[in-house]
Amino acid sequence: MLVQVAGSFRDPSGHVYESNGAIFRAIAPFAARDYQAARDAGVFDRLVGENKLVGLKEVDPTGLFTGTGAAAHLLEHPRIPFISYPYEWSFSLLRDAALFHLDLHLDLLERGFTLSDASAYNVQFNGPHPIFIDHLSIRPYREGEFWAGHRQFCEQFLNPLLLRALFGVPHNAWYRGNLEGIPVSDLAKMLTAKHKLSWNILAHVVLQNRFQQGAGKRADVGKIKESRLPLAAFKGILTQLRNWIARLTPDRIGATVWGDYATTNTYSSDEEQAKRRFIGEFVKATKPKSVIDLGCNTGEYSKVALDAGAERALGFDFDQQALDRAHHRAKDQSLNFLPLFLDAKNPSPEQGWLQTERTGHAVRAKADAVFALAFEHHLAIAHNVPLDQVVGWITSMAPTGVIEFVPKNDETVQRMLSLREDIFPNYTVEAFEAALASHARVERRDVISQSGRTLYAFDRGEA
Amino acid sequence: MRASHVVMGAALTCALATPAYAYLDPGTGSMILQGIIAGVAAGAAYVSIFWSRIKGYFSPASRSDSNSSKN
Numbered sequence: 128m129l130v131q132v133a134g135s136f137r138d139p140s141g142h143v144y145e146s147n148g149a150i151f152r153a154i155a156p157f158a159a160r161d162y163q164a165a166r167d168a169g170v171f172d173r174l175v176g177e178n179k180l181v182g183l184k185e186v187d188p189t190g191l192f193t194g195t196g197a198a199a200h201l202l203e204h205p206r207i208p209f210i211s212y213p214y215e216w217s218f219s220l221l222r223d224a225a226l227f228h229l230d231l232h233l234d235l236l237e238r239g240f241t242l243s244d245a246s247a248y249n250v251q252f253n254g255p256h257p258i259f260i261d262h263l264s265i266r267p268y269r270e271g272e273f274w275a276g277h278r279q280f281c282e283q284f285l286n287p288l289l290l291r292a293l294f295g296v297p298h299n300a301w302y303r304g305n306l307e308g309i310p311v312s313d314l315a316k317m318l319t320a321k322h323k324l325s326w327n328i329l330a331h332v333v334l335q336n337r338f339q340q341g342a343g344k345r346a347d348v349g350k351i352k353e354s355r356l357p358l359a360a361f362k363g364i365l366t367q368l369r370n371w372i373a374r375l376t377p378d379r380i381g382a383t384v385w386g387d388y389a390t391t392n393t394y395s396s397d398e399e400q401a402k403r404r405f406i407g408e409f410v411k412a413t414k415p416k417s418v419i420d421l422g423c424n425t426g427e428y429s430k431v432a433l434d435a436g437a438e439r440a441l442g443f444d445f446d447q448q449a450l451d452r453a454h455h456r457a458k459d460q461s462l463n464f465l466p467l468f469l470d471a472k473n474p475s476p477e478q479g480w481l482q483t484e485r486t487g488h489a490v491r492a493k494a495d496a497v498f499a500l501a502f503e504h505h506l507a508i509a510h511n512v513p514l515d516q517v518v519g520w521i522t523s524m525a526p527t528g529v530i531e532f533v534p535k536n537d538e539t540v541q542r543m544l545s546l547r548e549d550i551f552p553n554y555t556v557e558a559f560e561a562a563l564a565s566h567a568r569v570e571r572r573d574v575i576s577q578s579g580r581t582l583y584a585f586d587r588g589e590a
Numbered sequence: 591m592r593a594s595h596v597v598m599g600a601a602l603t604c605a606l607a608t609p610a611y612a613y614l615d616p617g618t619g620s621m622i623l624q625g626i627i628a629g630v631a632a633g634a635a636y637v638s639i640f641w642s643r644i645k646g647y648f649s650p651a652s653r654s655d656s657n658s659s660k661n
Contacts, residue, residue: 137613137614138613139613140613244613244614246614273616273620273621273624274616274620274624275614275616276614276616277616277617277620277623277624278615278616278617278619278620279614281620311619330623330627331623334619334623334626335617335619335620335623336619337619338618338619338620338622338623339617339618339619339620340619354625355628356624356625356628357628357632359635360624360627360628360632363627364624364627
């Protein structure tokens with residue numbers, strides 16, 4: 128039967144369910160009229176056709192939906208291949224999501240519709256391509272209504288971007304902790320006088336915060352609800368925000384990061400060639416549809432996998448600049464590649480209401496093949512994670528894959544150990560091979576560097 | 591007088607009766623800010639109309655056009 132998705136409870140107009148891998152949405156009777164208005168005006172069809180909204184199909188509720196309360200409509204949606212959360216996005220992805228949301232809103236206002244909220248969780252990504260997933264957020268525009276989602280937009284889209292643009296601080300850790308973004312009051316406390324010279328910052332952070340602080344003492348809240356926001360002003364606010372956000376860039380980075388990645392990537396050593404060949408041959412032989420690229424950096428090997436026939440690649444890395452560049456690569460070269468932020472020693476947990484509202488990394492990060500290239504030593508040496516646990520974690524993500532073992536005499540490991548005591552007597556290629564063998568069969572093994580870096584193609588042998 | 595009262599009453603009733611389907615709290619600070627921005631935008635719109643009229647007086651086209659009428 129239909130099982131309600133744990134994170135879908137805030138909006139009573141409709142809840143999302145899953146059953147046997149399909150996704151359903153039940154629309155409550157009181158929300159049916161707004162849904163029908165959007166549907167009959169062709170809004171859904173047009174947006175789905177433009178690839179901006181997840182597809183939908185009305186299905187007969189009888190036999191499927193016997194949940195609490197009647198469902199006026201039951202919709203079936205295709206699954207998004209990988210659900211990601213705003214605290215897993217890089218600055219570049221979050222900015223694209225914000226611009227996408229504002230553009231969608233402006234487009235809807237042109238046609239007499241609006242978005243009833245501005246939750247960042249309503250935007251998902253297929254590769255680098257943003258898509259909207261909350262059909263019930265789209266409803267007819269009522270003349271003079273305010274932008275009800277403004278505060279939510281500021282906290283879930285704008286402020287996290289400003290944290291990086293104004294202070295150079297990545298939003299991921301704070302956003303993940305707070306779940307609802309960066310509160311206006313918190314960001315307002317951090318601003319300097321120089322920041323407040325910007326009208327946009329003054330309006331959306333300082334003044335919004337100041338008016339919120341004084342709100343408890345206001346006796347005329349009722350009067351606020353009665354006043355009107357003209358449509359032109361509504362569009363003006365969205366457009367001004369859009370133009371501002373499009374200009375935001377991370378603070379305190381070198382100019383080279385935003386330069387063309389291709390010019391920094393033309394040189395290819397023999398060792399890189401050997402690695403590329405190995406990955407390409409592996410993908411051609413095992414034919415995985417989806418791959419996870421741990422420590423993806425700028426996505427070089429994800430691209431190799433996609434070129435060799437994989438359909439989609441999910442990248443994870445800790446380096447913010449590499450992630451932004453990887454995202455640019457995915458867009459520029461139209462790769463079905465989504466690079467996300469991951470701190471491997473502290474992946475996103477289950478959290479939110481009842482600690483089931485947002486699912487953890489382990490549940491979502493599954494694919495047909497996993498690559499861990501130039502990766503394991505960052506956990507095993509730099510962060511003292513036992514080698515067998517590292518191997519166990521990597522092999523749990525996919526039934527097949529390629530892991531690169533970086534031996535202790537390698538230059539990078541030597542650098543990691545240069546100021547430390549070598550407390551890793553068991554960090555040896557034999558120990559690594561034994562650990563890997565306990566989880567999977569080694570299908571192929573190639574030493575690809577002079578320092579002894581070795582690639583292992585494994586297969587867990589499951590159907 | 592009576593007609594405008596009826597219209598006002600209807601408008602207020604509409605405003606008060608508009609059901610808020612949105613589940614989220616928009617935040618009073620946000621609403622007040624939008625009210626101010628609306629005022630600024632309306633003011634800016636008025637200024638831009640006024641400004642284009644001023645520009646119209648000084649543009650060559652209107653000077654050479656003997657039929658231009660001052661508004």
